[in-house]
Structures are given as structure tokens and as C-alpha cells.
Amino acid sequence: MKSRREFLKTAATGAVLLGSQSKLGMAGMLDQHSGTARSKVVVARDAGLHGTGAQLEEKRVLALLDRAIASYTGLDNPTVAWKRIVPVGKVIGLKVNGLGGKGISTHAALVLAICERLQQTGVKPGEIIVWERDARSLQACGLTVNTDPSRIRVFGNDVAGYEDEAVAFGTIRVKLAKILTRECAMVINLPILKDHELAGVTFSMKNMYGVVQRPFELHANGCNPAVADLNCIPAIREKVRFTIGDAMTSVYEGGPGFHPERLWQPNALIVGEDRVAIDQIAWHMIARKRAEAGVPTLEEAGRPPHYIATAADQAHRLGTNDPARIHLMEV
Amino acid sequence: MKFKSNWKWAIAAIVIFAAAAGTGCKKKGTDPFPASGAIAGWEKTSETRTYAAKDLYQYIDGDAEQYISAGVVSTSTSDYKYKGQLEATVDVHTMANAEGARKIMETGTKDAKPVQLGDAGFAYAQSIIFRKGTSLVRIVAYESTPDTPQALLELARGVEAKL
Numbered sequence: 001m002k003s004r005r006e007f008l009k010t011a012a013t014g015a016v017l018l019g020s021q022s023k024l025g026m027a028g029m030l031d032q033h034s035g036t037a038r039s040k041v042v043v044a045r046d047a048g049l050h051g052t053g054a055q056l057e058e059k060r061v062l063a064l065l066d067r068a069i070a071s072y073t074g075l076d077n078p079t080v081a082w083k084r085i086v087p088v089g090k091v092i093g094l095k096v097n098g099l100g101g102k103g104i105s106t107h108a109a110l111v112l113a114i115c116e117r118l119q120q121t122g123v124k125p126g127e128i129i130v131w132e133r134d135a136r137s138l139q140a141c142g143l144t145v146n147t148d149p150s151r152i153r154v155f156g157n158d159v160a161g162y163e164d165e166a167v168a169f170g171t172i173r174v175k176l177a178k179i180l181t182r183e184c185a186m187v188i189n190l191p192i193l194k195d196h197e198l199a200g201v202t203f204s205m206k207n208m209y210g211v212v213q214r215p216f217e218l219h220a221n222g223c224n225p226a227v228a229d230l231n232c233i234p235a236i237r238e239k240v241r242f243t244i245g246d247a248m249t250s251v252y253e254g255g256p257g258f259h260p261e262r263l264w265q266p267n268a269l270i271v272g273e274d275r276v277a278i279d280q281i282a283w284h285m286i287a288r289k290r291a292e293a294g295v296p297t298l299e300e301a302g303r304p305p306h307y308i309a310t311a312a313d314q315a316h317r318l319g320t321n322d323p324a325r326i327h328l329m330e331v
Numbered sequence: 332m333k334f335k336s337n338w339k340w341a342i343a344a345i346v347i348f349a350a351a352a353g354t355g356c357k358k359k360g361t362d363p364f365p366a367s368g369a370i371a372g373w374e375k376t377s378e379t380r381t382y383a384a385k386d387l388y389q390y391i392d393g394d395a396e397q398y399i400s401a402g403v404v405s406t407s408t409s410d411y412k413y414k415g416q417l418e419a420t421v422d423v424h425t426m427a428n429a430e431g432a433r434k435i436m437e438t439g440t441k442d443a444k445p446v447q448l449g450d451a452g453f454a455y456a457q458s459i460i461f462r463k464g465t466s467l468v469r470i471v472a473y474e475s476t477p478d479t480p481q482a483l484l485e486l487a488r489g490v491e492a493k494l
Contacts, residue, residue, distance in 0.1 A: 054475060099392055101420065103473045134389075196393055209392070216388035219396060256393040260457035260471055261443070 038327040039274035039320050041281050044068035045330070049248055049267040056248060058109035065113045068244070068271045071331045082121040085242055090185035092123055094130045095240070097191045097207050098137030103258040106190045106246045108142035110269070114188065114244065115152055125152045131179045133210045134158040155179075162213040170229035170315070174212040180235055187240040189275070193247040193266065193282055195255035195290075199223040200298045200305035202256050203282040204243045204275040205231045205318070227307035228316045231275060237318070243278050245270035252289040264289055276311045276319030277326045283308060363423050363466070364409045365489040373486050376418075377410035397438075398424060402431035404465075413482045417474055421490060424467040432462035446484065449491050456480060459487045463494045 046064045051057050066078050075081035086092055094114060096106035111130055118128055126149040132138050134156040135145050146154045160183070162175040180187065191207035198219050199206055205227045209215035218226035231237060247268040254262045266285060272278050283298075283305055290297060298304045312321040320326060367374040380390070384403050387395040391406075398406065404425045411419045426432045429450070436451060443453035449463030457479055458471040468490055472479050 102418065103471070197397055198393060202393070215392055216395065219393070257391055258471055258473075260473075260475070261455040 038325050039272065039277040040072060040327045040329065041270065041272040041274065041277050042068050042072045042329045042331060043247075043268050043270050043281065043285075044071060045266070045268045047267055050265050054265075056107060056109060058107075061107070061109040061248070062113040062116065064269055065110065065117070065244070067331060068269045069117075071329055072271050078117050079120050082117050086118060086121060086123060086188075087186060088122040089127070091127045091129060091183055092118060093179060093184035093187040093239075094128065095187050095189050095191075095207060095210065096130060096132050096138070096141050096143070097210065097246075098132050098140035098143075099210065100140070100192070100194060100251070100256050101258045102140045102142075103260065104192060104194060104249065104251050104255070104263070105137070105140040105142075106192050107248055110190065110244070110246050110248070111141065111143065114190070126150055128152045129179060129183055130154040131177075132156050137210070157210075157213075167233055167235075169232045170225055172218060172226050172229045174214070174218075174230065174233070176233070176235055177211050177213075180211050180239060184239060186242075189240050189243040189245075191243070191245050193245060193250040193270070193285065195251055195253050195262070195286055195298075196223075196303075196305075197255065198303065199227065199307065200301075200303040201279065201283045201286055201308075203245055203270075204278045205307065205311060206279075208236050208240065211236060222303055222306055224305075224307040225310045225316075228311035228313075228318065231311060231318050232316055240275075242273055243271065243275060245278060245282065247282070247285065250286070250289075252286055252293060253295050262293075264293075274319035274326075276308060276321050278319075279305070279308045279311075280321040280323070280326065281328060361493060363468075363490050363493040364407070364421060365486070365493065370486050370489040372414045372482060373489070374412045374415070375409060376412045379407050379409045381405055381407040398435065401434045402427035411486060413472075413478070413486075417472055417476060417479060417482060419470055419472040419483065419486065421486070422469045423490065423494075424469075426465045426467060429462070429465055432465060432467040435467050436460060436462050446487075448484075448487055449494070452487070454480060454484065457483075459483050461487060461491065463491060466494050468494075 044064055044067045046060055049060050069081045070076045073081040073084050098105040115128055138154060138156055143154050157177040160178045162177055163181055166173045166175050189204055189207055191203045194202045196202040199222055208230050247266045247270050250264050250266055251259055251262050252264050270278055308321050311318040364379050382390045383405050384399055387406055404427055407423045409421050443455050446452040446454045448461035452461030457475050460469045470483055470487055472483055
């Protein structure tokens, strides 16, 4: 296990930096160390996650999560590591994705594993909100709605509603979910890796479509620049600070809905703070799988995820899509 | 006088035609989802939910656009379970015309097996898609078992018979 001194040393050389904006401070890092800093993205895999059948071996998910977090933070003790990620005494949101329906939604096993570690870190059950658009989407993840504040809360925007006042950035004007604006101090983003009929790829940044009232209005032009603009909305940019992406199961073509004939099991979690770098890595994973399966590239299909480069441009500065500035750790 | 009599016959004909057309509309609106037990082993496990084209994003956001551009009028969906274990979802898309159903079917059936269903149908290991007139039906199972392909085919035939 690394000491705090070693951890900070690693951070100073560009892997993870404790900043003022967040506990891990990636946004700050890119600004302060422009040209030298690299965004760390961990891809943790377990080839045995699905065993011999298609069923996920849920008991292995916690071990995979621990490995991913240990690699990201450099801290082997999960409780110590999680204390570097989340503030204790504040409400933590876990934004899942159940849009594709049962079979291609964030796995409940991952949600439960994170909740277990959060509670061991000192976060009270009532300070955890697992959240999506509505009850049906939560159900697709294998979760049941609960609004009892003495337990882990699980509910959707259909219960909590949206702000009356719209907020704007660039080309978009949206009404945000009250769960984001009023309830959560920090949000951990738990998207699921998918091909997307319009955007090309949906993962970290695109999962924020579940945070607004009328997401379908943001689909023009392959969701570009809407995805990047949306992630620049201050409440999203500042609160959604960490991604634990579910790439245990994915759909590489025909998404974002459930297409069993195009299902694929990367058996991976993708972890990091730089949402742009994470999406860039996700795109490459899907591209590799599409090549292997003999389906056209996303460029050939006319839907490369242009929004990723947009998110990295000077007008957005959400992170980096430059492979040379991404420190990819595959463990 | 003769003119008056013809006029009465014309009104009667219009009334009869309207009644017949009304019956036709009712048939079109018939629930295409087989009830529990109607197909051996299959139980209907949810209420049928129906989405108009403008609300389709609530059900399949991101996928909705391809259906809307193909002229979807509404989509109905219901969940099923086979022998208490295998879960499946049936989606029935009602398109403005048969061409719309054909357009959606044309995408992504390269490695599928043709099956005798409606006007055209294709089967994969865990899903079936077919069209019949203006209806496009997609059935997906959430697990692949030795029984899955045959069970899905039987459910699909049950839906087809009700369209």
C-alpha cells in the first residue's frame, strides 16, 4: 500500500492530483499542468466475471471494483482509498443508466459493491442516493425504488422532479434534475458502455442526458456539441467528479437498446475523473470490438462520436482526448 | 318523390359503410399481446404500455429517432416469462405504412435466420423480429437457453395471430 507521501508524489507527476475543486481534482490538474499532465484512466478486467455462461458472477464484482480503485488511487486499502474519493458527511449520488432496459443497464451488483465501500468509509446509508430518470429505468438495473431516508435511497427524477428555471451553456438550454441540484454534494457517474445509434458511443458524458428533463431535444447532429455543452453546465461539471463505468456487458452495434445478438462482455470497469479521456478509451474499446466482429467502423457508419473532441476543445476544456495525455492503466 | 327515396338509400348506405369502417378500426386496435397461458408456457408479467411517437423517447431514447423517421405511430410493449424463468419483452411498433416496417427490418439482419412469420421474419438466438402490414414486432429474451429459440418462435406466432 502506498503512503500518503507516495500518493501525492504520483499525483504531482501527473497521475492523480488533490485539487481544490474536488478531492481528486482532475479538472484543476489539466489547467495547472497544461502540457505535462496526463489523465489517468484505469481499465480493470476479470475474464472470469461471466464464468462459462452469460450470467454475471456477482461476488467477483466487489473484488474487481477494489482492484480498479486501488490501481487508480495507488492505495490498496479500500476504505483509505475511498476516503480520497468521496467527502464524508455529504450526500453522494450514484447516477446509473437503465435506459437500454434489462440486459444492458448498469448492473445492480456494481451499485451494491460501491454502496458497501461507501458505508465502510463512513457514508451513512441515507446519504447515498442511487438515481436515474424514472422507476422503470431503475428497475432495468435490478433496483427497487426506496425513499426512506434511513436507508440507501433509490429513486428517479419522476419522483424528485426538475428545476423550474432552465440553465444554458453553448447551444443548449435545459432543466436539471433536482436530485443533482438540491440533493447531491457529489455524484459518481455509473454509465454502461454502449454503441449509440446517434452519438456513436454512449458512456460517461452521454449519461448526463438522464439529468435533464427533455433529453431528446439534445440529439441533433450526433449529439454534438450538446453532450459537451451539457457537461459544461456548472452543476454537472462540478458535482459529477468521478466515473466508475460499467463495461462488464456492452452492446457494440444497434445500441443504445438491448440487442442480444450484438451483446459483448468486456468484463471490465473503467475508472477515472477525466470524463473525456474515459469516453475516448471507451470509443476505442467499441471500435476494436466492431473491427473484430466485422461491422463497419463508426466513421463508416456515419456516426463517429465527434462530441468527445468537442468536449476537449478550448470552448469546453472538460478533459483530454489526446492519447498522449491519457495515462491508461490496464489491470 | 323518387329522388327522396334514393336519398334515404344513400344515407342508409353511408351509415352501414361507417359502421363497417368502425368495426375495422376496432380490429386494428385489438390488443396484440397474448394473455397468460394463451401460448403454452408463457405468462404475461406486465401491463401493456403504449407510447405515441412523440413520447417514444421515454421508452427508447436514442433508438426512438430511427423509428420516428420510419413513420412510427405508436409503440406498445409488454413483458413475458417462459416457464417462470426465461424473461422476454415484446415490442409492437405500429407504423404509418408497411414501408416503414420494412425500412426498420432492413437494418441489421445480415446474420439472422429467416423464419415464416407475417410478411417477413428473422430469428437470432435470443431475439425475433417480424413485420406484418404496418406492424413491426421485436421480441427479445434476456437469457440464452436451449429452449429460447423455439419458445420465442411460439410467442411470436401468438402475437402474429392477433395482429
